[in-house]
Each structure stands twice: as C-alpha cells, then as structure tokens.
Amino acid sequence: MSMPFDHETLVAFSKSFGLFYLIAMSVIAVVYALWPANQAQFDRAAEQIFDDGDTPCQ
Amino acid sequence: MISGLTLGERQTAVCLSLALLVLGVIFAGAGQGDPLGVHGFIIAAYAVVVMGAVITGYYAPAPGADRLTQYYDDPTKFGIIVAMLWAIFGMFVGDWVAWLLAYPDMTFDAAWASFGRLRPVHTTGVIFGFGGNALIATSYHVVQRTSRARLPDQLSPWVVLIGYNLFCLLAVSGYLIGITQSKEYAEPEWYADILLVIVWVTYFLLYIRTLARRQEPHIYVANWYYMAFILVVAVLHIVNNLAVPVSLTEAKSYSLFAGVQDAMTQWWYGHNAVAFFLTAGFLGMMYYYLPKRAGRPIYSYRMSIVGFWGITFFYMWAGSHHLHYTALPLWVQNLGMTFSVMLLVPSWIAAGNALMTLNGAWTRVRDDATLRFMAMAAVFYGLSTFEGSFMAIRPVNSLSHYTDWTIGHVHAGTLGWVSMIVFGTFYSLVPWMWKVERMYSRKLVEWHFWLAMAGTLIYVFAMWNSGIIQGLMWRTYNDGGTLAYSFVDSLVAMHPYYIARAVGGFLFFLGPVIGLYNILMTIRLSRETAGTGIAEMPVVALKAGE
Amino acid sequence: MFTRTHYKLERHTIGFAVAIIVVSAIGGLFEIAPLFTIDETVETAPDMRLYTPLELAGRNIYIREGCYACHSQMIRTLRDEVERYGPYSLAVESKYDHPMLWGSKRTGPDLARIGGKYSDAWQVAHLYNPRDVVPQSVMPAYRWLARNKLRTEDLGRHLIAQRRVGVPYTDDMIAHAEQDAKAQVDPDSDNAEGVSERYGEATHVRAFDGNPRDVTEMDALVAYLQILGRLTDAAYQNKDKGE
Numbered sequence: 053m054s055m056p057f058d059h060e061t062l063v064a065f066s067k068s069f070g071l072f073y074l075i076a077m078s079v080i081a082v083v084y085a086l087w088p089a090n091q092a093q094f095d096r097a098a099e100q101i102f103d104d105g106d107t108p109c110q
Numbered sequence: 111m112i113s114g115l116t117l118g119e120r121q122t123a124v125c126l127s128l129a130l131l132v133l134g135v136i137f138a139g140a141g142q143g144d145p146l147g148v149h150g151f152i153i154a155a156y157a158v159v160v161m162g163a164v165i166t167g168y169y170a171p172a173p174g175a176d177r178l179t180q181y182y183d184d185p186t187k188f189g190i191i192v193a194m195l196w197a198i199f200g201m202f203v204g205d206w207v208a209w210l211l212a213y214p215d216m217t218f219d220a221a222w223a224s225f226g227r228l229r230p231v232h233t234t235g236v237i238f239g240f241g242g243n244a245l246i247a248t249s250y251h252v253v254q255r256t257s258r259a260r261l262p263d264q265l266s267p268w269v270v271l272i273g274y275n276l277f278c279l280l281a282v283s284g285y286l287i288g289i290t291q292s293k294e295y296a297e298p299e300w301y302a303d304i305l306l307v308i309v310w311v312t313y314f315l316l317y318i319r320t321l322a323r324r325q326e327p328h329i330y331v332a333n334w335y336y337m338a339f340i341l342v343v344a345v346l347h348i349v350n351n352l353a354v355p356v357s358l359t360e361a362k363s364y365s366l367f368a369g370v371q372d373a374m375t376q377w378w379y380g381h382n383a384v385a386f387f388l389t390a391g392f393l394g395m396m397y398y399y400l401p402k403r404a405g406r407p408i409y410s411y412r413m414s415i416v417g418f419w420g421i422t423f424f425y426m427w428a429g430s431h432h433l434h435y436t437a438l439p440l441w442v443q444n445l446g447m448t449f450s451v452m453l454l455v456p457s458w459i460a461a462g463n464a465l466m467t468l469n470g471a472w473t474r475v476r477d478d479a480t481l482r483f484m485a486m487a488a489v490f491y492g493l494s495t496f497e498g499s500f501m502a503i504r505p506v507n508s509l510s511h512y513t514d515w516t517i518g519h520v521h522a523g524t525l526g527w528v529s530m531i532v533f534g535t536f537y538s539l540v541p542w543m544w545k546v547e548r549m550y551s552r553k554l555v556e557w558h559f560w561l562a563m564a565g566t567l568i569y570v571f572a573m574w575n576s577g578i579i580q581g582l583m584w585r586t587y588n589d590g591g592t593l594a595y596s597f598v599d600s601l602v603a604m605h606p607y608y609i610a611r612a613v614g615g616f617l618f619f620l621g622p623v624i625g626l627y628n629i630l631m632t633i634r635l636s637r638e639t640a641g642t643g644i645a646e647m648p649v650v651a652l653k654a655g656e
Numbered sequence: 657m658f659t660r661t662h663y664k665l666e667r668h669t670i671g672f673a674v675a676i677i678v679v680s681a682i683g684g685l686f687e688i689a690p691l692f693t694i695d696e697t698v699e700t701a702p703d704m705r706l707y708t709p710l711e712l713a714g715r716n717i718y719i720r721e722g723c724y725a726c727h728s729q730m731i732r733t734l735r736d737e738v739e740r741y742g743p744y745s746l747a748v749e750s751k752y753d754h755p756m757l758w759g760s761k762r763t764g765p766d767l768a769r770i771g772g773k774y775s776d777a778w779q780v781a782h783l784y785n786p787r788d789v790v791p792q793s794v795m796p797a798y799r800w801l802a803r804n805k806l807r808t809e810d811l812g813r814h815l816i817a818q819r820r821v822g823v824p825y826t827d828d829m830i831a832h833a834e835q836d837a838k839a840q841v842d843p844d845s846d847n848a849e850g851v852s853e854r855y856g857e858a859t860h861v862r863a864f865d866g867n868p869r870d871v872t873e874m875d876a877l878v879a880y881l882q883i884l885g886r887l888t889d890a891a892y893q894n895k896d897k898g899e
C-alpha cells in the first residue's frame with residue numbers, strides 16, 4: 053500500500069492523537085462541571101425533580 | 111389502553127399492524143422451507159394479536175382534549191408488566207440451563223432444549239426482554255417528568271414497545287429453531303436487526319421531540335444517560351450487525367467482517383452493550399429514582415456530569431480486554447487494559463454519588479426495602495466495576511478468561527446492579543403510576559429483596575470459586591514439568607459449584623415471580639379504590655414509601 | 657466561553673446527541689480502524705485453503721447449535737495453553753471466518769486445533785452421546801444430527817454470499833457446491849476427485865459418519881471439526897521459527 057494510509061501510519065496516528073483527544077475531552081468535561089457560573093442551574097436541576105405537580109406544563 | 115388513543119391514532123395503529131401482517135405473510139410465503147418462513151408466521155400472528163387488541167377497543171369513546179393536561183403513562187405501565195414477564199421467563203431459562211450443566215441429560219433428545227440454543231434465549235430474555243423494556247418504560251416516565259412535557263404523540267411510544275418486543279420474540283424463537291448469527295448478545299439475524307433499527311430511530315425521535323418540548327433549559331442528567339443509551343446502542347447495533355444475507359428469502363447471513371477485525375468489532379459491541387445498555391441506561395434510572403425515593407437531591411450534580419462524559423468516552427476503548435493474549439495486536443490489548451482501569455474513575459464517581467446521596471437517609475434504607483434495593487444496586491455497581499477493571503489487567507485476565515469467573519462477574523453486575531436498580535425503581539414507580547399510596551404488600555417486597563440478595567451472593571460466590579479453581583487447574587504443573595490436570599479433571603471439580611449456582615439462580619428467579627404478583631395485586635387495589643377519592647389524591651413522592 | 661457553548665449544545669438537543677456520538681465513537685474508531693489495514697502486517701499463509709461446501713455447512717451447524725457458547729477456538733500465547741492445545745492461534749487462521757468463532761468461555765475445551773486429534777468414529781460417537789466416550793462430560797447429546805439430512809441445494813448461494821464478504825470462492829466452486837458436498841462423503845463416487853481438485857489434495861474425502869450414501873448434518877459437523885486448525889500450517893511454521 054502507498055504512503056498515507058499504511059498500517060504503521062494509522063497506528064501511529066491512533067496512538068498519538070488518541071492521547072491528546074483523551075486529555076482534551078477530560079479537561080473540557082471537568083471544567084464544564086466545575087465552572088462556577090453553572091452551579092446555579094445544576095442546583096436547580098437537582099432540586100427540580102421534587103417538583104410535585106405531576107402534570108405537564110401547557 | 112386503546113381508549114387513550116385518539117381516533118386517528120387508532121386508525122394508524124390498525125394500518126401499521128396491517129402492514130406488519132402483510133410483511134409476515136410475505137415472509138411466510140417466500141421463506142417456505144427455510145426457518146425464515148416460521149418467523150413469517152410468528153410476525154403475522156403477532157400482527158393479528160396487536161390488530162385484534164386495537165379493533166376491540168376501537169369503538170371506545172375517544173379521549174377528550176383534557177388528556178393533554180396529564181402525562182401519557184399507559185406505555186410505561188405496559189412496559190413495566192412486560193418487563194416483569196420477560197424477567198420471569200428469562201430467569202427461568204437461565205436457571206434451567208444452569209441445571210443442565212449439572213445434569214446434562216435433561217434435553218429430551220430435542221434440538222431446541224440443548225444448552226447451546228437455550229443459552230442465548232436466557233441472555234436475550236433478561237438483557238433485552240427484561241432490561242430493555244424496563245429502560246424504555248422508565249425512560250418515558252423520566253423524560254416527561256424532567257422535561258415537564260407530555261410525550262409529543264401517543265402512537266410512537268407504542269410503536270417502540272410493540273416493535274421492540276417483536277424483535278425480542280423473533281430473537282428468542284429464532285434460537286430455538288436454529289436462527290442465530292452467533293455474535294454474542296447480537297444473535298438475531300438480519301431482518302430482526304433491521305426491525306430493531308426502525309424501532310430505535312422511532313425511539314430516538316420520540317425522545318428528542320419530548321426533550322425539545324421541555325420547559326427547563328437545562329436537561330436533567332438522567333436524560334443524558336438515557337440519550338447515550340439510545341444513541342450509542344444504535345451505532346453499535348448497526349456496525350456490529352453488518353452482514354450479507356444468503357438471499358432475501360433465507361434467514362442466514364454472513365458477517366461482513368472476518369477473523370481479527372470481526373473479533374474486535376464483536377467485543378467493541380459486546381463490551382459497549384454492557385456500557386451503554388446495562389450501565390448508561392440504568393444509571394439514568396438511578397439518577398432519577400434513587401434521589402426521588404430517598405427524598406434527597408443527588409449528592410453532587412457536578413460529579414454526575416463528569417462521570418457521564420467519563421463513561422461515554424472511556425468505555426469505547428475498553429472492549430479489547432476481552433481479547434487479551436489472542437491474535438489481536440498487543441498494542442490494542444494494552445490500550446483496552448489501560449482504559450478499563452481508567453474506567454474505574456467514572457464508575458466509582460457514579461457509585462459514590464449514589465451512596466453519598468443516601469448518606470443521612472440510612473434509617474430509610476434500613477426500613478424501606480425498595481430504597482434498599484437501590485442502595486444495594488449502587489454497592490454492587492461499585493463492586494462489579496472494580497472487579498471488571500481488575501479482570502481487564504492482562505495477567506489477571508490470563509487466569510480469569512474463559513472461566514466461570516467471567517460468568518460470576520457478569521452476574522454480580524446483572525443480578526446485583528441491573529436487576530436490583532430495576533426492582534427498586536419498579537416498586538417506587540408502580541404506586542405512582544397506578545395512583546395508590548404504596549405497594550400491595552411491603553412484606554413481599556422485603557421477601558423479594560432478601561431472595562435477591564441471597565440468590566446473588568450464592569451465585570457470585572459459587573462462580574468465583576469455580577472460576578478461580580478452573581483457571582488454576584488449567585495452569586498447574588506437576589514436578590515433572592507437565593500439566594497436572596486434564597480438562598475433564600477441572601470439569602469434575604466444577605460440579606458442586608454448578609449445583610450451588612443453580613440454587614442461587616433459583617432463589618433469584620423467585621423474586622420477580624413474587625414481584626409480578628405484588629404488582630398485579632397493587633393494580634387491583636388501585637381499581638378497587640378508584641372513585642373513592644384516594645385515586646385523585648396528588649401523589650407525593652416523599653410519602654410514597656412510607 | 658465553552659460553557660456557553662455547552663449550554664447552547666444542550667438547548668439544542670440534536671447538538672447534544674451529536675456530541676455524545678462524537679465523543680463515544682472516536683474511541684472505537686482509533687482502536688478498530690487500524691485493524692482493517694492489518695492485512696499488510698499479518699502473517700501470510702500461501703497454503704491457506706478454503707472451507708469446502710460441506711465444511712462450511714458444518715460450520716453453520718456449529719453456529720446454529722451455539723457450540724461457541726462453551727468452546728473457544730483461540731489458543732492464547734500462554735505456555736499452559738500451548739502445551740494443552742497446540743501452537744497459539746494466528747490472526748491469519750481465521751481470516752476467512754465470517755463471523756469469527758473465537759469464543760469467550762471454556763465450559764468444554766478449546767477446539768482451535770481439534771482437527772485430526774480424534775477419529776471420525778470417535779467424533780460421531782461423542783456427538784451422539786458424549787457420555788458414552790467421556791463419562792464425566794456435561795455436553796448435550798446431539799443425536800438428531802445423525803438423523804437430519806443436510807440441506808445441500810442452497811450451498812451454491814452460501815458460497816456466493818461468502819464471496820460477497822471477501823472469501824475467494826471461484827465460479828467453479830460455486831457451480832459445483834452441491835455436488836462437492838455430496839461427493840466429499842463418498843470417496844468412491846465419480847465426483848470425489850473434483851473436490852480435491854478444487855479445494856486441495858489435503859481435503860478429507862471420506863464418509864465421516866460411516867455412510868457414504870446420505871449427507872447428514874453429522875457428516876457436515878464432523879467434516880468441519882476435522883478441519884479445525886488444518887486450513888494452514890502457518891502456526892506450526894511460526895512455532896518452528898520461534899524455537
């Protein structure tokens with residue numbers, strides 16, 4: 053097979069880029085969860101399930 | 111339940127079942143002489159039953175516009191009952207095949223009764239029949255409540271449930287007559303797979319249409335897990351089942367992939383079926399019903415978000431730990447091992463979050479068997495994810511793989527985690543759905559809990575013992591440097607554990623039998639009290655368990 | 657900033673769905689995609705032969721009966737496995753297996769190299785009632801395999817489907833599929849030679865269940881079991897190289 057898509061290249065790409073992808077994803081998820089401005093909506097969401105009116109909003 | 115449908119919906123339902131009937135008849139005709147023909151008859155019969163049900167209720171007065179002021183819960187109620195029936199069926203078959211390993215001559219000289227054909231009946235029955243229906247039923251309930259929006263139409267939830275159960279029925283009946291792809295947890299053949307794709311697309315559209323109608327801008331985290339379950343299972347299902355049928359009138363197909371690629375694809379599917387079917391979906395269930403039942407908000411909403419992305423991301427890489435020391439390239443094995451170990455982080459975030467939510471409500475866990483079911487589910491979730499990460503380490507796996515230890519691990523997860531969270535959820539949900547104060551008998555819930563606990567522990571300990579003994583016997587050398595035991599020696603050593611396992615499984619099986627009785631009696635109770643005013647009382651979540 | 661993005665993402669449910677797909681799918685992609693180029697680096701086995709129609713039918717019976725639930729076909733690179741079952745399995749050995757049958761559980765022993773270890777008569781007796789030959793066995797008895805005639809008229813279509821997924825069956829093989837299946841159990845028939853011509857001299861042509869006149873499911877399954885691990889010698893050559 054020719055250069056760009058031979059097995060070694062593909063494996064090397066997986067091994068390197070996969071790592072960066074992993075780190076980036078983890079950082080994004082943690083920052084989002086800990087971002088102070090989000091605290092209010094999270095608290096509201098956690099409490100919202102106890103809202104007892106068992107009817108849909110119209 | 112038909113009376114809840116509008117006239118237009120009833121007409122569409124009749125048309126759809128008519129279309130299904132035609133399809134069944136075509137299959138039955140074209141598939142003559144092939145097992146496909148048998149499935150044609152089953153599809154046709156199923157369509158007739160559905161159509162019969164719709165026509166019987168066809169002339170009932172149509173519901174008024176006031177139906178839109180209530181959530182649409184009929185499909186949830188149906189799903190709960192069907193899930194319990196599948197649980198009884200699937201667990202019965204599971205226990206039967208467990209006995210077959212101790213007493214192999216109970217096969218009546220019939221092909222359908224042999225272990226190899228019955229085993230997928232068990233796995234499909236419990237995973238897809240019981241687990242799947244429980245997920246669909248509860249997801250309808252959760253998405254409506256957390257979005258404060260009614261399901262956008264009344265027909266598609268039924269299309270999903272009826273279609274999904276037809277898939278399960280085709281799967282289970284297919285194994286008995288010899289239709290299987292042999293792909294573990296994805297055995298049904300190409301036409302059943304296509305049916306499931308149609309069902310799943312309907313399900314996805316229904317779910318996002320409901321979410322789109324929500325009042326709150328933020329989507330409650332339970333829905334994230336349900337969404338991941340729906341979406342990723344779709345991707346897994348389609349890729350893993352790519353195949354070329356021998357012809358359109360024959361059931362048999364050949365997988366598009368072969369050898370090492372097929373192995374990786376199958377276990378990418380297999381492990382992520384565990385991740386997104388048996389974990390993500392049920393975590394969604396846990397993140398709604400556990401706080402609700404405990405009367406306490408989730409301990410850390412932030413942790414639930416981090417855990418969500420962790421599970422969504424890490425699981426996909428872990429499948430190759432099923433292929434350690436095989437012909438799969440070593441770097442893929444190592445990758446799978448690494449991610450499996452990292453998976454412990456999001457898994458324990460979820461388990462810890464659940465248990466911390468209960469912190470301060472331990473007296474309720476002691477007194478309320480329903481909440482105790484959920485608490486034990488979280489404990490078993492934590493234990494079996496730890497065990498899973500441990501077993502994914504290559505040297506550990508060299509001992510555990512191919513042995514009963516794997517079976518013990520899977521059942522710690524499915525009996526201890528999946529089943530227990532479902533039973534806890536159902537015992538909370540049934541009184542809410544049928545608008546009664548509590549389950550018919552709290553004592554029976556208590557009985558169910560202890561049967562489930564005893565059954566799980568006996569089962570898991572038996573399999574741990576047998577698996578480790580097996581693994582050790584296979585690799586033991588005597589002083590002369592030759593293998594000490596023949597394979598048959600290890601088989602003989604398994605016999606007592608196989609009996610113990612079957613006993614444990616039987617105890618667990620009794621649980622849903624009692625549970626279904628309790629649920630049916632609760633429904634009867636709700637009918638008796640209907641109109642006496644109790645039914646109209648608003649159901650207060652906090653009091654439901656008291 | 658990206659918290660706002662996430663916020664928007666959530667508000668638009670579809671965007672959220674896409675995010676889940678992307679985050680989850682890329683992991684699998686990195687892992688699986690390189691495997692599809694692996695043919696370049698995997699062992700080559702010029703002597704690799706194809707399953708005959710009868711063996712393929714036997715393989716389909718193996719699948720139908722769920723044998724893979726209790727028997728693996730994958731010898732791992734561990735000393736005890738190699739000593740118990742034979743040279744460890746190579747990727748190339750299952751390159752024509754659609755689907756693969758590596759298995760995940762050994763309630764019974766591994767079968768990757770079972771071919772030729774026991775006689776046809778032993779295999780038939782064992783399948784008829786395992787406890788006749790291995791008293792402690794917990795395997796089901798498969799008596800009906802001896803009673804069931806093998807369906808052969810569809811074998812040509814099976815080879816075509818196999819070719820569609822990448823197995824190099826020739827037009828000649830496809831045209832003679834049914835004939836070859838019948839001839840493989842009848843060494844004295846005129847067509848027996850054609851089987852060896854098309855599938856190689858090493859092909860077993862004999863009455864597996866003892867009766868050359870009828871092709872039974874027993875014939876097919878035993879023919880398949882007897883070829884397991886025998887499609888190529890690559891694993892044995894690999895072992896010699898290593899030592």
